[in-house]
Amino acid sequence: MTFKGTLKPYQPEAVERMVDSEKLLVAYEMGLGKTCMTIAAIEALSPKRILVLCLSSLKYQWQKEIKKFSDKDALVIDGTPAQRLKQYAEADDYDYIIMNYEQGGNDWEVIKKGDFDASVCDEATAIKRSTTDRWKAMNQLVKPNTWLWQMTGTPAAQSPVDAYGLVKLMHPEKVDRT
Numbered sequence: 001m002t003f004k005g006t007l008k009p010y011q012p013e014a015v016e017r018m019v020d021s022e023k024l025l026v027a028y029e030m031g032l033g034k035t036c037m038t039i040a041a042i043e044a045l046s047p048k049r050i051l052v053l054c055l056s057s058l059k060y061q062w063q064k065e066i067k068k069f070s071d072k073d074a075l076v077i078d079g080t081p082a083q084r085l086k087q088y089a090e091a092d093d094y095d096y097i098i099m100n101y102e103q104g105g106n107d108w109e110v111i112k113k114g115d116f117d118a119s120v121c122d123e124a125t126a127i128k129r130s131t132t133d134r135w136k137a138m139n140q141l142v143k144p145n146t147w148l149w150q151m152t153g154t155p156a157a158q159s160p161v162d163a164y165g166l167v168k169l170m171h172p173e174k175v176d177r178t
Contacts, residue, residue, distance in 0.1 A: 003043040005036060005069045015040045023148040025124070025166055030153040035062065038120055038149055039069045047117030047147060049095065053138070054122035056100040062122070066096050077103055085110070101126050105137050117146055124150035124166055138169055 007015065011033055018024055018041035028034050042050055052062050052074075059076045066074040072095035077087050084103065088110045091097050097114070104111060119141065121127060127135050127150075150166050 002071045003040045003069055004071070005040070007036070007040060008033060011037050011040070015044065018149055019044050022146075024150070026149055026151045028151075028153065034151040034153075035065045035122070036069060038151060039066060041149065042118060042120075042147075043070055043072075045118070045147065049097070049114070049116045050118045050120065051111075051114065051116040051141070052096055052098040052120045052122065053101055053104055054098065054120075055126060056102070058122055059098050059100055062096075062098045066098075070095075072096060074098055077107070081106075101134055104141070105133060108137055112140065116141075119146065119148045121148070121150040122152075124152045125154055127166065127169065135169065 014026065014028070015037050018026065018037065026034050026038065028037075054062055059078065063074045063076050066072065073093070074096035075087060075091055075094040075098065077084050077091075077097065077099040079087070084107060088107070091114070097116075099107075099111075121138065127138055148169070150169070152166075
């Protein structure tokens with residue numbers, strides 16, 4: 001494990017749960033260290049390639065936290081379509097690929113070719129319910145036998161149906177597909 005930090009007393013149990021669970025919704029309140037815990041779990045498992053999807057405003061924060069808590073390299077996908085295409089061409093040199101949800105939809109043809117062993121959805125409530133285009137893209141992106149951690153402080157921000165969509169994304173075999 002190359003985690004370079006010290007977990008707070010309440011965090012190791014959550015990290016262990018993340019490591020033991022292939023797919024998990026991490027619903028801690030804001031400020032309790034969901035990002036730190038997620039990086040610790042990733043570092044314990046050592047997946048080759050990690051996709052981090054988050055709000056646009058959080059991309060560079062993720063890069064900063066990865067640098068703080070890990071020895072791995074992180075690439076933020078950002079800019080014009082031409083700039084992003086160049087970044088995708090360089091993505092194989094990075095362990096973490098960080099992008100916002102909109103890029104996941106806009107650049108779908110490039111992203112779906114990526115071979116990610118783990119995916120992180122920060123502020124997962126942005127995915128919404130299973131009828132949205134964003135959810136459908138995530139459902140195609142998350143492959144069986146890969147790790148998926150969804151993080152949010154508000155799992156049912158707008159409606160309980162949103163939380164249902166998050167669970168359905170992790171465990172479609174256990175949830176009604178209608």
